[in-house]
Amino acid sequence: MYDDLDIFAAVVEHSSLNRASRQLNLSQPALSRKISKLEERLGVALFTRHGKRLELTEVGRLTYTYALEQRQQRSRFLEALSKFKEGEPLLVTLGASLTTLQTTLPPLVNAYMEKFPAAELKLITGKTHEIVSSVSEGKSDVGIIASMVQEPGLRCIPLFEDQLRLVVSGQHPLALSAKLTMDDLSRLPMLLFSKGTWYRRLTDDLFQRSGIEPDVRLEIDSFEAIVRLLPTIKAAALLPKSYLRPELLNGGGLVSLYIKELEQTQRTTCLIYRDDGALSTAARSLVQVTEEIYLSRHE
Structure with a gap:
């Protein structure tokens, strides 16, 4: 059905079976049969035919809108799939306190998105102990907290001193x-x-x-x-x-x-993540960018 929706959308956009058939590399009779089968499957008429001229019905306009949404969704999926195959980051969940969001994260997020524009960041806020638990339980991939912690299963990397x-x-x-x-x-x-x-x-x-x-x-x-x-x-x-x-x-x-x-x-702002080697590509990339920004200042 989804391929038929693409064909239907092409007919709408070319306003002609003849032009659409050339663009799709289909014969006009074959194209007409596909549109007719789509109408049968949906149980509605998508076009009103005036000789060779086609005019969308009200439900045809609704179907065209849906076809465009499906096309856009498929395009986003294929783009994301391509990035995944290339090993680029996709989605990473970052936990931080509200105050950390206002201090540490703006330059970090800017640097990360500049380097990996296809990445998506999901932010989770909470108090320090909540962020530690979130990372430990796998709800957050990475956390940034305003104190040093010694938690089994977590790696804690000091980033900078603040006062x-x-x-x-x-x-x-x-x-x-x-x-x-x-x-x-x-x-x-x-x-x-x-x-x-x-x-x-x-x-x-x-x-x-x-x-x-x-x-x-x-x-x-x-x-x-x-x-x-x-x-x-x-x-x-x-x-x-x-x-x-x-x-x-x-x-x-x-x-x-x-x-x-x-x-x-004075306090120490730290990066935390699980040390079990289960970090996703996106999370590893975020850790890398964070270390590049903050640890390089001490070298």
């Missing part, structure tokens, strides 16, 4: 300060991550150790929202250095400030 930086608008009173300490954050209006998140626990622990009580103006889970709100609320925020790319700071009129005590917030 928090104080971020303010270029118009903020602290923007021109030559040297800052944690004491400068006491009663300072700040935007913080919501309670219960990893970053909030990290900052709360830091404040407690330093004896600091910031003036919390807003609690939110989005880096992007925090960056956009900083100039409006005239507050400060603690954000990971990996997120603070030059284009983001310059475009938002923001300044990243160093405080020595913030070195205590």
